[in-house]
Amino acid sequence: MSQYFQDNYVFTLMKRTVIYIVMSLCVLSIKSQNLFTADDKLIHFGFNVGINVMDFGIKNSMLSIDGKTYQSEVSSLIPGFSVGVIGDLRLHKYFNLRLVPSLHLGERTLTYMNDLDDELFKTTIKSTYITVPIYIKYSAVRIKNYRPYLLFGGGVNFDLAHDKTKPVLLDYTDYFIEFGFGWTIYFEYFRFSPEIKFAIGFNNVHTPWDERKLENGYLDPEHQKYNDALSRLTSRMFTLVFNFE
16 A cells, blocks of 8 residues: 555544544533533643644755755655643633643654656654643633633744654754644533644754764765755644543
């Protein structure tokens, strides 16, 4: 089975699973109003689990390397796993401050092409992100057992997965902004919130070849052209998480 069909099969299966879970929970919550005073607590905690898709914003250097000009693109988006803990501080009837340290496991495949021949080169970059974001959460008026909300914030990102044998090496640290939305469903004993977020990194996380010369034991000289073909990489990540609070 080709990578294209594998990716589409995985996405289709995940989509159907998510729809089934959300619809089932919505049906279960259709009853008298649950957790009537839950949103009045000053501080509460929770956790989340979900999936992510990592991507790059790419700026190619367009340098002539061995008479060729290489360009790169993210050719495969592979779903990853996310888990986090939630700390929530009530600021106002409609506003909350949230701290959500999280772990994200994922990967991206870069494909290189050039302007002279049909040469293709692919490399997979795996990441293990520890993110520490802070959000402002705005919640709409609650209607029975449902309450939609918006999120906006940002934080710092630490990438713990560093394979120095790869043509592309990412920096350890990045800063990002993130925005999203969700829908809280109130049950008898807990709140369940499907939530979608999109994060955009600020920093150029691409490590130039000159800064990797101390890694002589890891570097393959043939990989330099693929490193030099990149001028800037910025991180992007889409997440779908399920909050339990």
